[in-house]
Amino acid sequence: MITTLLSFFFLSSTIALEPVDLWTERNGTVGPGDQCTCEAFLPGSTFPMGELVQLEQTAVQISHKLELEIVKVEMFESKLTIYMEKVVNLTVLIKIMEDDPDSYSELYIQEVKIQIKQVEALILELQASIQTSYTVLITIHKEITSIIVVLTRLETKYDKNLVLVTRREYIKLQQKLEECERRHNEIFNPNIGSCNHGGISRLSKPIISQLNANLNAGYMYGGWGKDSKPLPGSENMYWYSASTDTSVRYVSVYTDYYSLIMRQAKKTYDLYATNRDWRGTGNNYVIRNNTLYYQFANPFSMAKYNMTSQTAEYRVVPKASKRFSYHYSANQNLDFAADENGLWVTYATEESKGKLVLGKIDEVAFALKEVWQTSVFKPSVGNTFMVCGVLYATRSVDIHTDEIFYMYNTRTRKENYVSIPFKKFQENYVYLDYNPTDQKLYMFNRGYYVSYHVWFNQNNQTNKPQLLI
Known part of the structure; x- marks a missing residue:
């Protein structure tokens, strides 16, 4: 033998x-x-199958953790409903007692006080449970983020088909985590879209989704995010645009987060053709109502590209200068932003000597309808974004940290210097914009999709019964 x-x-x-x-x-x-x-x-660069097997085992463990947290969130929601009913009942009862205090004995009043203390204890217990659960979600997010980075490295170095099955499993985990976080955040802040708050208090740690759809770190200039005012049926749509330089030509849209991560574009729009040239420049564009707002390349102006009709138009911004850009990148002369109050553009003029000017855009007329002058020098700024009619500006602290250092309130016409630090995934970023539909910041950081949860001060809430959670 x-x-x-x-x-x-x-x-x-x-x-x-x-x-x-x-x-x-x-x-x-x-x-x-x-x-x-x-x-x-x-050769020594054989595919590390052991590493992939380990990632798949970790996926199973993370899935179990997520299932437990989803059960907890469902429990939080049911408890919250019960506690709110108790609070409402007590509120009604106390109002009746206030109207006719002589009709109630001291013993009855003491019983009501005990009920109030019981509800207070239940709320404190729920608050502690929710905070513990959120800490677990943050840990899970870190684990998934780290693994996605490893998968991206394997996918770029080896045959991506070998990694595809494992990547799909982690994308499902990401989607499940996103849903769990959304429901969790609804308990903390059920008023997405509302401006009844005292401004930004802090940002979460960076959430890294993955390398861009071109699977190339050389695509350092670009942006991504969601439509700030989506058409019916497009609420889950994501978009992405990037280039190896500051030019703007292609924009891809994705049906949902899964399609974005799997790089399965629903459609890619090209701003350049033989019979017309609608290309732009800079990296501060937004999509609102299925329309891309961006900086037109020639002539220098603001432009909008309607992705439904696939037509474009542009308007010159009075006095806007091409000489002043943000600290991290050139050609960012017109920066578009969208928030709960509408559409905005920031720029600088020779007249303002490089200081930021903020304009509110009339979306129907596609023209500036009001302008505000700030005192912050644009080349010292990393980027800006709008939340509830307030302009926020960032700057670098060190290679790992940036901070929101400035805010201008268009309603009061007052400006303030603040310090709200946040961590960066990598040192330089060319895109940062807020989306009012999910209260997240979307960043394009050296070719990677990065996002942040935004937390607000609650000191402007109206005087109505609320759970302190």
Whole structure:
């Protein structure tokens, strides 16, 4: 009986640089009892299957954690409904007692006080549980983020088809985590779209989705996000645009988050054709009502591209200068933003000596209807965004940290210097915009999709019964 032995010799990286035959043969006859030996020479960069198996095992563990947290969130929602009913009932009861205090004995009043203390204890218990659960969600998000980075590295270095199945599993986990976080955040802040708050208090840690759809870190200039005023049926749509320079030509839209991560574009729009040139420049565009608002390349102006009709138009911004850009990138002369109050554009003029000017855009007339002058010098700013009619500006603290350092309130015409630090995934970013539909900041950071949850001060709430959670 002939036994065939397969011996694998892994060559060092220096040897692998030389051309080698993967199989070597030995001539001669093989008699009974002899061994037939084949030597296989494989390069040192073989696919790390063990690493992929470990990632799949981790996916199972994370899935179990998420299932537990989803059950907890469902429990929080049911408890919250019960507690709110108790609060409403007590509120009604206390109002009746206030109207006719002499009709109630001291013993009855003491019983009501005990009920109030019981509800207070229940609320404090729920608050502690929710905060603990959110800490777990943050940990899960970190784990998924780290693994997505590893998968992206494997996908760019090896055959991406080998990684595809595992990536799909993690995308499902990401979607499940997004849904769990959304429901969790609704408990904390059920008023998305409302401006009944005291401004930004803090940002979450950066949430890294993955490398861009071009699967190329060289696409450092670009942006991504969601439509700030989506058409009916497009509430889950995402968009992405990027380039190796500051030009703006292609915009891709994706049905939902899964399609974005799987790089399965629903449609890609091209702003350039043989019969027209609608290309732009800079990296501060937004999509609102299925329309791309961006900086037109020639002539220098603001433009909008209607993705429904696939037509474009532009308007010159009075006095806007091409000489002043943000700190991190050139050609960011017109910066578009959308918030709960509408559509905005920031720029600088020679007259303002490079200080930021903020304009409110009439979306129907596509023209500036009001302008505000600020005192902050645009080239010192990393980027800006709008929330509830308030302009926020960022700047660099160090290679790991930026901060929101300035805010201008268009309603009061007052400006303030603040310090709200936040971590960066990598040092430089060219895109930062807020979306009012989910109260997130979307950042394009050296080719990666990055986002942040935004938390608000609640000191402007109206005086109505509320749960302090």
